Amino acid sequence: MHPIDRLRAEVAAHESNAWASGLGWEPLFVASPEARVLIISQAPGRLAQESGIPWNDPSGVLLRSWMGVTPEEFYDPANVAIVPMDFYFPGKGTSGDLPPRRDFAPRWHPRVLEQLTEVRLTILIGAYAQRAYLGPRAGRTLTENVRAAETHLPLFPIVHPSPLARGWRSKNPWFQEETVPLLAAQVRAALTT
Template identity: 70%
Template sequence: MSVLDDIRIEVAQHPSNAWAREAGYAPLFVASESSRILLVSQAPGRRAQASGIPFDDPSGVRLRSWLGMTDAEFYDPGNLAIVPMDFYYPGKATSGDVPPRAGFAARWHPPILEQLTDVRLTILVGAYAQKHYLGRRRAPSLTETVRAAATYEPFFPIVHPSPLTQGWRLRNPWFEAETVPLLQTQVRAALAAS
């Protein structure tokens, strides 16, 4: 067993996650010591939690398109580690899902990230990941942060690919015209780096 396997067991057995154990949920993150790209997202959706496959939904199809990755490339942990801000489906809210639990990422990300020594690019999907990893460096709004994505290396902030952000994408056509091609270039460079 690897250190990452031990961390997964520790997460599953932690008292704060007893509710998830009782529901039959396993902590949903994907990582390998050889991952080249780290994707930090919000939390698994209902469908992903049930299948045990992150981004196993229309959001995932859109995200893979933005990254310029095939399904095989995306789901190869040697290429991409997927480490959400919470490893469990948080439940449904009025609009979208409940936010990831406060403090979860601060507790569980550091021991995982210590193992990911080959990461060349960290993609921050949505406001929760951006707030956690960029802190005061981020712009006042998600739109401004994503617009300035190229200035945050080795981080690359993007909007969430959820259908709920369709209106945002329509109001900000520069994202798919300018930011997505830049993201795809950085993804290819990270995968090719030796």
């Protein structure tokens, strides 16, 4: 059994995830030692969790367009690893999904990420991933982080492609005009060099 498959089984069997296993859910992450682009985001959405396919929703369609990749490229584990801050849908909150569990990523990410030896670009989607991975380099706000994306390479912070972030995107047109083309270029370079 591959170390990532053993780790997936360990996550599923952990007592803190018994509630998800009881619902018939598997831990939703994609990891392959060959992956060259890593996506760290909040947590799977309901549709993704139910289908077992990460980013299997309108947010995923928009994310792939920002990255400049086809669905085939995106879902090829030799290209893209997907390691959210929690591997299970956390439930619905008053405005959007609930946040990922705070203790989840510190427990499991180091063990997954040590398997990803070929990653050249890490896309940090949303505030949870940015706080965890930018550390002292992080700005005070998500907007500051995303505005300075190029200065964080090989980490690349972006806003979540959720419909809930439409307002942010309309207030920050520079994201679509400047950041998205830069992201697509960085993804293409990571996949082809």
